Amino acid sequence: MRRSWIIAIKELQSFFDSLTAYIMLIAFIGFSGFFTWLYGTDIFLRNQADLKVFFAIAYWTLFFFIPAITMRLFAEENRTGTIELLLTKPVTEWQVVMGKFLACLLLVTIALGLTLPYYITVWKLGNIDHGATLTGYIGLLLMSSVYISIGLFTSSVTGNQIVAFLTALFAGLFFNIIFDVLASNFTGTTGTILSYLSLSTHYESITRGVIDSKDLIYFASLILLFMIATEMTLSKRKLSK
């Protein structure tokens, strides 16, 4: 775990050194702030003291931003060969994957932390449901973790950042919307399965303020699945070239 932290902190630092972090944070705050407070069905139009608008916007903004921060993490190391040097240090593949995952999760947490003024403002404006807001943030973190692990996986299989970005978006799109759309076109078991696979179903039930073990298992298994797949991709280099 200590070594995962060392890697996480190094990666977080390089996010900030390379301006990626600032661009991502400013763009995230800008987009979600604009749509939450100023445009469309914003908070004033809804006239309700909750952050539902923000959670709906963040669902989409994070979907685009996370592949952009994960795409470099393995693809760049694969391309330059630094991954080999890293793996000759006394770290396991799993520690490397964990480290990079944590770095992204920390960055997303910072981004979400910067939206706390939204929460405080709404709280001052009216009678906010603290529980639903908290679960909303938890939902965003869980959803982000899924996209991070998908992004890490697509980044680990290629040496090209653009390919990593696009495949992560494409894979994410299935969980984000395609399964949901398909679910509404099917009935019976197929429909139920597709609806269960859709991330939005689980995300919405969490943002409503209900943390169900069914949803937690869904998120945990997706995260683990892609993290293990990433670790296996890294371990595979030992066996062949």
Place this chain on the structure above:
Amino acid sequence: MNITVENLTRKYGTQKAVDNISFHVRTGEVLGFLGPNGAGKTTTMKIITGLLSPNNGDVTVGNYSVLKEPEKVKQLIGFLPENNPLYPDMGVIDYLAYSARLQGIAEKKIKPRIAEMIRVCGLAIEKHKQIGELSKGYRQRVGLAQAMIHDPKVLILDEPTTGLDPNQIVEIRRLIKELGKEKTVILSTHILPEVEATCDRILIINKGKIVADGTSDSLRKQATGRELLRVRIEDADRDRAFMELHSLETVALVDPLPGTSNYFEIQSHENVSSRRTIFNLCVEKGYTLTEMTPVETKLEDLFRDLTLN
């Protein structure tokens, strides 16, 4: 720390990159790994560092097996990979600190270790730059510094002097030689004088197999049983001198070198020297002997003999 490589085989597809090789390196030995491109040098080194798994065989570093306890082995080894991959957007000191932390060095020992590495590798004037801003030679030094940051018992260097200028090459060789007194060093290279200058022992591999193993002296002796002389005789008819040299008892072969002057390459029979007989011949016939140089078989020739087939 001793390294034992036992019956190592590694295939890529059906091609055997390393074919059942075994060798042993003792503490305080600098082993030079020689071989043409694609001979299996890098593959062997990657297996020792735990980057690749062998199809067969095992490597033991100290008492630890690479297959069973890779984490232990990795702590004992400092590795400089072939093309020295580094993070261009990291600062030199940050990168060394990162390497030190990954190696599990105690936090308060990190600073003195970095200072030591900067001194040893001559990085003082460039230490505040980003790695991407450094010239190739300085990057190579950063690569060496990260390999040695945890004071490893074993150093594995894949072509450590590529991209360095002649002064730096001399410096790095001196450094390797010095390190080799207490550590076990394995280095690979194409540059033959480098092996002679730095290594106690040479291992030549070709097509995944060991074709020669020994000190540079013993290898050279093994390659040449016979004396070879280059002789220049003036005031003599070329053809007659050739015939006369050829009729000497000790001489096996005379090879007149092209050109107008009387240059000959003379190979003696096994275990005899022709120097005296040639000199005596010249005295007897009144020729002037202006040059007689022993031609040493160079490591290059041996290398070519062993790897071109």
